Amino acid sequence: MKAERFALLFVIVLVIGVPLVAVLARSTSDTIEMHAQMADNGGWTPSNLTTQVGQPLHLRLTSDDVVHGFAVGQSIIPPVDVLPGQWTTTTLVFDQPGKYTFYCTRWCGPNHWRMRGTIEVTGTTSETITTTPPLYVTLNLDLDAPHPSEVVPDEKPSAIRGAALSVKRDRAAELDRTQSPAQLWQALKAAPETAALTDQQIWDLIAWTYRSRTTPERLAEGRQLYQQNCAACHGETGQGDGVIAPSLMKTPMPGMTMTGHETVAPINFMDAKNMLGASDAILEGKIIRGGMGTGMPYWGPIFTPAQIQALIDYLWTFQFGQ
């Protein structure tokens, strides 16, 4: 009987003790544990965090399925990779109150862009931040209205050819962010100083105008943003043929209107008729607000105004070559 009791004790200690120690040993620090899963399986858990201005927010991140990335929109906090079964730590400190959006930076699935969450930062700051509403809001632009260009060039406009023309314009003063390239073309066509140019030469001049208002650094930044965030749908070459595009090509049933839950084929940035009818303001609005009911995500809480402009500059390179 003594041996039997000892055996029972041995089993109890092993069978109950080992798991119990494991569970009790789980860390109970002030670090927040965050799990990432593809959006279809739940996205970020937890997805809503709160903190205070100046107070460090310690996070331990792991992925429960595929490789994800973690970044906070409109901040300089560097993104971190979140790998399956491995833990990554990061500490966030905010110097401004507000509602920040964190998001996945890796193409983790068709609904990758839905992997977002918020960080509510409360508190006060001595600095006063003033924000300017985007142009599409102040001008009350209808972002969803079609904006086809009535004129398109015969070949891709070239900034180099445009630069070689004897006609030069004050680009900074003349590039109106509410004006589309097509409207600019019409204006130049009617202007006496450019009336002698051929239609293609006017397009080349416009290409030079768009190219020369930006810098190689800004284009590089725009290209990087595009590749990280847009190419999955719009494609590396801007033709709307990204790896996720096939899964988005759904259209409403005949006779039905869009409800806001459908997805459509991503825009082809190489399509001159569509692109040359858009303005900076429209592109900015679509990036900030997203394409309502099309599957196009909203990037307003993610990108800074400078990043958005860099991205717009890069988008124009699909129409205007060097």
Add this chain to the structure above:
Amino acid sequence: MMPIELTRNRFVKATLRARWPQFVIRAIALAGFLFAILSGLIGTPVGNHNFSIVFVWIVWWALLMLIVVPFLGRGWCAICPIPMPGEWLQNGALLKPHGKGLSLNRKWPRRFRNIWMQNIAFTLLALFSAVVLTRPSITGLVLLLFLIVALVTSLIFERRAFCRYLCPVGGFIGLYSQVAPVEVRVKDPAVCAVHTEKSCYTGSQDGYGCPWLVYPGTLTKNINCGLCLECLRTCTQDNVAFNLRSFGADLKQPSGRKLDEAFKAFIMLGAALIYSAVMLGPWGALKSAAYAIGTPQWLVYALTLLGLIYVILPGTFLIAVALGRKLTHSKETLKKSFVAFAYALVPLGLMAWIAFSLSFVFASLSYLWPTLSDPLGWGWNLFSTANVAWQPYLMSIVPFLQAGVLIGGLLWACVTARRISAEQQQGRNITLQALPVMGFCFVITGGLMGLLIG
């Protein structure tokens, strides 16, 4: 080779008869098993960082298929923790018999006294294996189900009915244990014949009556012997021995061949083929279909698997056996020949599983190091190995090992088929009758070579 009685050595005999070594190993295994359930249910859902997946489906499987089954047969069954809680309640004791247990001790229904239930259980597991083997939560639930079914079975039926008639793992271990070079046998059947107490079956104060419902006095094959060693403890005549013998000795026994065991050979062979294609093959659509349980694609996969193991393989084999009989005008019935020749597939199947296991075990074994340090995937680093990166081992020699194992299995199967033919042909046309079966084994080996080595 004549069996060598290892229990002649006093130390070996004392160690095998002692309860504590086996009990301690089983208790540790039970703790590990319960921890695997726990980690499956509450640990990281990332399979290659979860104890349940890494230790059950990689480490345990590697030990089982590469070492334990080929060399110790049912050695795993001897220390398996799954029936332990049920046995404890059934016996009312963890060690020697004393007191009374809780079981109703009903007899297992006669019609189910075969391994068809185990065949069905393994088939079910195979149908869902793509998910079971990769998702910790599903693995945890399946292991828990094993434990509950074993427990309930022990409370209703006598002895280790779960192990003998239900356990999907025990079914194939039993089949392949015929190949192993160890056995528990009586030294002299004449001693048993006159021993009226039959304490090896009925039990005594030193131990339990055979938990596997086997009378050791007539034991000629390993299939149903769980190596629990109770008979070694209960035999009052010192007539039970633990022997070392030649590989595949049981396959030379013409008696006791059964249809359910024959089908187990087809199930295992078919499963090895399917698993090789799904888990190691380059066909993404096939892999997706195996994972997408409940979809039409999965249904096609499931029907293919069922068709292969229950219709195509046995059907083709039947044709091969019939052809051999026709060529040699054999007087043996087709059914008896079919069942007998199916035992030639035992070494072929075991070698197929070893070759299959070599593929993924060495490719995945490095997951062991991070999982040792962080078994639940909670970010621990107990042994400073949590960040050891994945790297496949021995990949340059694995294909050669696989080729050797598969060719060895083919030759072994051919030799076995010829021996079975010799039992039936009384010295005439022995090779001719076995030739179609050898051809069948050759085609299967070729298929496995293509799938595993490319």
